[in-house]
Amino acid sequence: MSRAKRIMKELLAVKDDPAANIKLEFVNESDIEHLKGSFQGPPGTPYEGGIFLVDIEVPMEYPFKPPKMKFDTKVYHPNISSVTGAICLDILKNAWSPVITLKSALISLQALLQSPEPNDPQDAEVAQHYLRDRESFNKTAALWTKLYAVANGSTVGQKQVDEAQLYGIDPNVVEEFESQGFEKEKVIDALRRLGIKSLDPTDNATVNKIVEELLK
Amino acid sequence: MSEVESDSYLSLVYEDELYDNESMELYESQTTAVHCTDEIPCHKFESLQSYESEFDIEDLQFDEEDESEDEPLREQSTHTLDKPSLDGSNLPNLRYESLTTDDIFQRMLQRVDHLQPVLSIPAEDILLLMQRFDWSEERLLEDWTEKADELLIGSGLKRVHEADKEGENGLVRGIKHRESFTCPICCEDKTETFVMECGHEYCTDCYKHYIKDLLNQGNIITCMGCSLALKNEDIDLIMGSASSHKLMDSSIRSFVTKHNRNYKWCPYADCKCIIHLFDASSLEEYTRLHCSKFVTCKSNHSFCFTCGYEMHAPADCSVVSAWVKKAKKESENLNWVLAHTKECPKCSVNIEKNGGCNHMVCSSCKYEFCWICGGEWAPHGNSYYQCTVYKSDDDKGKSDKDDLRKTLKRYTFYYRVFNEHEVSAKLDWKLGQNIGHKVRALQESVGVSWIEGQFLPESLKILNEGRTALKWSFAVAFYSDPSHNLTKIFADNQLLLSNAVEDLSQLRQIQDPETIMQRKTEFYNKAGYVENRTHALMECGRDLLRKGICKTKD
Numbered sequence: 001m002s003r004a005k006r007i008m009k010e011l012l013a014v015k016d017d018p019a020a021n022i023k024l025e026f027v028n029e030s031d032i033e034h035l036k037g038s039f040q041g042p043p044g045t046p047y048e049g050g051i052f053l054v055d056i057e058v059p060m061e062y063p064f065k066p067p068k069m070k071f072d073t074k075v076y077h078p079n080i081s082s083v084t085g086a087i088c089l090d091i092l093k094n095a096w097s098p099v100i101t102l103k104s105a106l107i108s109l110q111a112l113l114q115s116p117e118p119n120d121p122q123d124a125e126v127a128q129h130y131l132r133d134r135e136s137f138n139k140t141a142a143l144w145t146k147l148y149a150v151a152n153g154s155t156v157g158q159k160q161v162d163e164a165q166l167y168g169i170d171p172n173v174v175e176e177f178e179s180q181g182f183e184k185e186k187v188i189d190a191l192r193r194l195g196i197k198s199l200d201p202t203d204n205a206t207v208n209k210i211v212e213e214l215l216k
Numbered sequence: 217m218s219e220v221e222s223d224s225y226l227s228l229v230y231e232d233e234l235y236d237n238e239s240m241e242l243y244e245s246q247t248t249a250v251h252c253t254d255e256i257p258c259h260k261f262e263s264l265q266s267y268e269s270e271f272d273i274e275d276l277q278f279d280e281e282d283e284s285e286d287e288p289l290r291e292q293s294t295h296t297l298d299k300p301s302l303d304g305s306n307l308p309n310l311r312y313e314s315l316t317t318d319d320i321f322q323r324m325l326q327r328v329d330h331l332q333p334v335l336s337i338p339a340e341d342i343l344l345l346m347q348r349f350d351w352s353e354e355r356l357l358e359d360w361t362e363k364a365d366e367l368l369i370g371s372g373l374k375r376v377h378e379a380d381k382e383g384e385n386g387l388v389r390g391i392k393h394r395e396s397f398t399c400p401i402c403c404e405d406k407t408e409t410f411v412m413e414c415g416h417e418y419c420t421d422c423y424k425h426y427i428k429d430l431l432n433q434g435n436i437i438t439c440m441g442c443s444l445a446l447k448n449e450d451i452d453l454i455m456g457s458a459s460s461h462k463l464m465d466s467s468i469r470s471f472v473t474k475h476n477r478n479y480k481w482c483p484y485a486d487c488k489c490i491i492h493l494f495d496a497s498s499l500e501e502y503t504r505l506h507c508s509k510f511v512t513c514k515s516n517h518s519f520c521f522t523c524g525y526e527m528h529a530p531a532d533c534s535v536v537s538a539w540v541k542k543a544k545k546e547s548e549n550l551n552w553v554l555a556h557t558k559e560c561p562k563c564s565v566n567i568e569k570n571g572g573c574n575h576m577v578c579s580s581c582k583y584e585f586c587w588i589c590g591g592e593w594a595p596h597g598n599s600y601y602q603c604t605v606y607k608s609d610d611d612k613g614k615s616d617k618d619d620l621r622k623t624l625k626r627y628t629f630y631y632r633v634f635n636e637h638e639v640s641a642k643l644d645w646k647l648g649q650n651i652g653h654k655v656r657a658l659q660e661s662v663g664v665s666w667i668e669g670q671f672l673p674e675s676l677k678i679l680n681e682g683r684t685a686l687k688w689s690f691a692v693a694f695y696s697d698p699s700h701n702l703t704k705i706f707a708d709n710q711l712l713l714s715n716a717v718e719d720l721s722q723l724r725q726i727q728d729p730e731t732i733m734q735r736k737t738e739f740y741n742k743a744g745y746v747e748n749r750t751h752a753l754m755e756c757g758r759d760l761l762r763k764g765i766c767k768t769k770d
Contacts, residue, residue, distance in 0.1 A: 002401075002402035002403060002404050005403040005404060006401070006402060006403040008403075009403045044444070061429075063401055064422075064425050065429075066420065097440050097441070098401045098422060098426055098440050099400065099416075099440050099441045111409055127355075161460075168317055
């Protein structure tokens with residue numbers, strides 16, 4: 001079966017090139033359809049220093065059909081769902097070609113982290129954040145990298161993080177509404193829905209919009 | 217029934233119509249005018265043509281005006297009414313042709329040939345470029361004059377690095393036979409490969425797999441490793457058979473979509489015919505006169521060129537769209553989906569209708585009733601068929617609420633009859649599927665010639681047309697002002713056609729070949745009568761539309 005042969009060859013190719021810092025292995029030795037890949041966050045980006053784990057499913061028709069890839073590691077990125085890890089990348093869809101390998105696909109994912117495509121977003125909330133306030137976005141993405149993209153999965157999510165911070169929301173804004181008697185969780189939810197990360201307290205229109213959302 | 221009787225039917229119609237002199241005058245003046253349109257005769261001709269098409273399709277398909285002389289049925293059908301003249305005073309004669317995808321492809325190739333002297337690149341390459349530009353020569357030529365090189369590279373017809381000339385690296389596109397080659401795609405050792413000028417070489421098995429997936433998408437297929445395009449001949453070479461036509465099919469689809477003013481796909485499922493209307497500009501004239509251009513494809517499917525719906529005369533496209541929308545809405549909101557079985561009005565046994573005739577005989581209690589109204593059949597018999605007329609309640613002093621209920625009731629009535637006729641038409645159509653057997657049975661057991669037996673399919677065709685017209689006439693009736701005299705005339709016409717259709721439908725229930733042959737004249741007479749009534753109803757319906765008595769928006 002050519003698919004098995006090809007996958008084995010691809011695994012070898014990854015092992016033969018340690019400089020790429022890419023890992024690719026079977027989840028279970030008896031199942032050639034399910035792999036896990038990982039790569040390092042590209043330097044000079046908020047993802048630097050992180051190790052990103054990707055779940056790979058190889059379809060029957062591989063390499064004529066693209067593999068199904070999604071992030072196991074939580075990533076804060078416009079083209080990656082912050083909830084499911086689903087990826088929006090053309091080569092994994094219609095631009096797939098049989099010459100693309102799992103390794104080159106992983107490298108493409110690395111490149112995607114380097115250069116997001118906010119105009120073709122997978123996660124609208126994140127993309128909006130990216131477009132409106134790059135600095136705040138970078139902070140949040142770096143925070144997510146620090147929190148989730150750590151080498152040893154065991155420590156993931158152990159640290160208690162302020163939820164407002166996790167979504168790049170100014171804690172002062174949350175406190176402001178908490179002091180008005182709204183629950184913290186609800187305030188964060190509402191702010192996320194509206195895509196508001198920070199607030200000018202004199203901007204009454206926005207304040208009203210938030211209150212309206214909270215009272216829904 | 218004899219011919220005389222059928223004539224008496226007709227005289228009855230005219231007497232009946234005369235009860236309203238004023239509108240009758242108007243009506244008659246219109247009637248003759250409408251007779252002059254080419255539409256009906258042309259349509260009739262096509263229906264005949266379809267049976268002759270077994271012998272020769274090509275010769276006949278465009279001759280709409282040609283009157284078929286040797287059709288006995290036709291002579292029968294026109295002997296009672298004025299022979300329609302073909303001066304086309306009202307409607308432009310819209311000529312069309314029915315094409316297959318092959319015909320379209322030939323045309324595409326012709327266009328490519330036209331471009332060849334201008335572009336002076338191989339015809340194959342122009343085909344690819346045209347695909348890329350969705351068959352717009354203008355855009356292609358514009359891009360060509362501005363940036364020919366970029367265009368060629370972008371379309372995968374030229375390599376990015378002009379430097380490596382062909383032959384320099386010894387790479388010639390084509391299939392290669394190698395002693396040992398490990399394909400980078402499947403990682404197997406293969407001996408047969410395909411290589412392109414770009415140097416990318418993969419085994420033909422992988423190429424086959426790759427191309428097979430892409431053929432249905434209709435995009436230009438490129439080398440697996442870069443953007444150099446595979447030409448149709450390469451595809452055929454790799455696949456080992458003529459496969460590029462599949463790619464062309466999708467290109468044809470885009471061609472037809474681009475030219476949807478003049479070209480339309482036959483809307484019937486799995487039908488690959490395309491209708492080409494020579495002069496689409498006159499379609500507006502049809503719309504203005506509440507007429508529709510009905511066309512028939514090579515597979516003998518008739519449909520309206522404008523809306524793609526089945527033949528819907530006497531209704532025009534706007535009535536059809538309003539009616540269909542309403543039916544959809546109502547069926548969702550009010551659950552109008554009618555069950556296909558009915559209880560016998562006498563013994564309540566569930567009955568499914570499996571034939572086209574509305575004369576039902578309960579198999580359990582032998583009660584004879586009318587499928588539409590559920591009433592006893594005897595009064596329907598040979599006299600007037602009351603089921604097509606909606607009797608409006610004349611009770612006065614009812615509130616608005618009742619008005620609403622009345623509208624709904626009125627709609628339900630019309631929708632139900634519409635539906636009944638649709639179901640009947642479908643059943644008739646099913647019957648028609650084995651009409652060939654019936655004709656063969658005639659040939660074998662009674663010894664008639666094939667051509668002599670053709671009255672059977674002919675009469676079925678006419679029956680179907682009659683039913684379809686009747687069906688859509690209820691949509692027209694629903695939107696017509698019920699108080700107007702012409703509406704009443706229209707209802708009478710419906711009644712007559714309905715009667716005629718039921719008569720003919722009943723005749724078609726006869727199974728025994730000998731009886732069929734004995735009653736051959738009856739078939740002729742009744743079919744001819746149905747045809748006449750159908751045309752009368754269509755004209756009357758068109759008048760309703762023209763005079764604004766039938767309006768979809770109120």
